[in-house]
Amino acid sequence: MTPEAKHLEVVLDTHVESVNLAEEMCLRVAEAVGFNEDECYRIGMSVREGVINAFHYGNQEKPEKKIHLVVDLTQDKMIIHVMDEGKGFRLQDVPDPLAEENLLSTSGRGIFLMRTFMDEFDVVSGRTGGAEIIMSKKIPAPGSPSSNGNGGASSAAPQQEA
Amino acid sequence: MAILYATIREVDTITIVDLSGRISLGEGSALLRRTVRDLLDNGHTRILLNLGDVNYIDSSGIGELVSGFTAVRSREGQLKLLNLTKKVHDLLQITKLFTVFEVYSDEGTAVGSFG
Secondary structure (H helix, E strand, O other): OOOOOEEEEEEEEOOHHHHHHHHHHHHHHHHHHOEOHHHHHHHHHHHHHHHHHHHHHHOOOOOOOEEEEEEEEOOOEEEEEEEOOOOOOOHHHOOOOOOHHHOOOOOOOHHHHHHHHOOEEEEEEOOOOOEEEEEEEEOOOOOOOOEOOOOOHHHHOOOOOO | OOOOEEEEEEEOOEEEEEEEEEEOOOHHHHHHHHHHHHHHHOOOOEEEEEEEEEEEEOHHHHHHHHHHHHHHHHOOOEEEEEOOOHHHHHHHHHOOHHHOOOEEOOHHHHHHOOO
16 A cells, blocks of 8 residues: 555445445545546446445355455556355356356346456455456546546546555 | 436336436335236236436346336236336337337327237
């Protein structure tokens, strides 16, 4: 962690409302660091899908388990981690929702949406014992098309006071 | 987070469901599921979902649209979509569901398309 970085960590209950809460929190951060409306939508949707994945597939909707949401702001990236307390999974085992035989499936599009909407995406074994989704998006420079004028890479992670 | 509202009307024997709000995990998806199931239980098998005021759909909502489509088809009916917002249009495009659903931007044309 560099002196300029910012870190937010929240532990959420395994509950449907946690999906909305996580999305709203990350949307506020994304807006504050300067992402425009379209990029905020993509980030919000990705967080939502990550937490749905943890809620439903990871924690199997068991209320005694927790969902861990971490947001790191570096000088140039917003990095989001979503960890569950399930058994974990391997990306290569996730069916392709765009395959002809899966188009009428009623589930299985969350990973695809996160991969599509974020710049970087991966799933690893998490420190909470289950899966850890890691995804990031480059913070826009002020004046760039994906900026809302609020922040930008140069001002997203201000130097901490000594 | 805004919830989903559904209003049902009939035009030329076609059941039109005007939806507004979010079709997402929780109440939104559940309402859509109940609405389609109730229509089928009451013999309505030609259904047009008007999504003109639906500003958000997540993967749960997409799953519910697909579930409704297959449920109606299994009763030898038809479920079609009307008036997609840009976000919903783009979402159906990237998930290739445009190849599954019949989508219309004009209600009269959509109603006339049912066989």
